Amino acid sequence: MSRPTILRVPPISPQLHDAVGERYDALDLPDEGRDRFLAEHGADVVGIVCSNVGSVDADLIASLPRLGVIANHGVGYDNIDVPAALERGIAVSNTPDVLDDAVAETALALLLAVRRQVVAADRFVREGRWLEGGFPLTGQVAGSRVGILGLGRIGRALATRLEACGCTVSYHNRHRLPDVPYSYAASPVELAAGVDSLVVVVPGGAGTAALVDGAVLDALGPDGVLVNIARGSVVDEAALVAALQEGRLGGAGLDVYADEPRVPAELTALDTVVLLPHVGSGTHVTRAAMRRLTLDNLASWLADGTLRTPIPELATRDGDA
Template sequence: MNRRILQVGPLKPSLAATLTERYNALVLPDDDTRSGFLAEHGPTIGAVVTTGRTGVSADLMARLPSLGVIVNFGVGYDTTDVEAAVERGVLVSNTPDVLTDCVADTAIGLAIDTLRGLSAADRFVRRGDWPQAAYPLTRKVSGKRVGILGLGRIGRAIATRFEAFGCPVSYHSRREVPGSPYPYAVSPAELAAEVDILVLATSGGSGTQHLVDRKVLEALGSEGYLINIARGSVVDQDALVELLLEGDIAGAGLDVYTDEPEVPAELMALDNVVLLPHLASGTVETRAAMEQLTLDNLDRWLADGTVLTPVPEVASRGAARSR
């Protein structure tokens, strides 16, 4: 088993330093020297460490014939071609659980900010508008009907938090969750039609591309709010922008976008839209825990060819094994 480590894409500085100092990791160039680098070093690489923002394509895997594992810093891994990894017998890991609380907290914060207009009210005060006019009335959060799209670890944590606000919760997932106390909607559109706040907590990737399409957004309607802490790819962003501009959706709280870090310019002036720079897991505590789990996965693979937290596709199929 080749044990050489390759960093693909930018990483948290402390993690990148550890990979270099402790593991003597190489860093994949992002310029015209990449091809020559891969020709020289590709056959020696056993492990890649990357993030959900960069990932590993099937083409890159093909240049790494001894690759045994892709260790992902972050819970999202839709930028990695997992099907290609499974076919090649390559393990893929991510960092679930450790970021659940902070992402769920962010979803609640976005919902409160979006419905109550807190960021917009802050701008109102800073502009000096308060002496001239009263700030417009906003919408109550407590008691609102909440729909969770994706009742996994993060989705359940979000649901629990909304319950504390007296909010009735329902959900849609790829399949009904056994033992869930929440009503199940058979489709995203049905869920959207029944709620005031639709929270997206599903995974990214080809299986959820534009899961929230125009039909779902129109079902949410002019009194409904969209909160997205999942992936930008889950939403038809063009349709979302159009419906927000036309007043056909009441508002949106967004932490993720289709082409990050690009944000649609049309949303910048809308006070009923809260825009965050993909920071849901961005706390000191959570990022430290993610870093440690990334290293724990790498160490486990180096020790015995397994990982602590394989992604669901790999874990369920059981087809991936280190070479």
């Protein structure tokens, strides 16, 4: 009996790549010659496995007449043209919950690194400058006010950690949440104006593009710190660079960028910025859990047409949420 044909859309991890190949007849979407490849193989494909940076656009979806499921390795799925998929009745899954702790930990690490100038202090020691005198005093996270822009699963995991540091937490969502003890701000600007640091945790996509703009950065102010572990598109990167260069913003901790993996030279030149290469969920434990959930979603759909973790749009459409 032939095995289902699954299309792997790069980039995906070697472990996930190999696991899909062990279970199914797997194909890799090439960078070049895609039209010829899809004309030859597209009719065989019943499922896609991708990461949250591998583009699954409307043209790709349209070229796969038997496509029934897209299993996304990541909680974010703005890489997928969801309306095009749902219009065709294609199931879409993601990997929520299993990466909350790792991403929240990354956000806290960035906040601590910027406020305590950890990276600059490391360079200070390595370059022998300690012999010339002590390192300047820094800011502090404990006892400070931190705003969370997007109090979902990851945002709540971060809030718990911030509370343990003695921080006062507030948040902004599209709607006030009834079951949280944190103060609610009616807009991103209002949230930024009332905190010392702002952490961005909202999903990417058209609805949140440049949500953190110049007005938000100015409200955060010259002593403020911005941390972004969401998507680069959520922050107006040009406005961020200008605010940092002009001293209108105190610092930033970034794991995501507008045009990854390209990072503006203006950001790499600033000691007030700590930069990570989009590794928010990048722990062995978390990536293994994400991989298992991706494979479980794919296997479940192939077995009986259900998903372990359908994206919210799909769950709502099907009456499950």
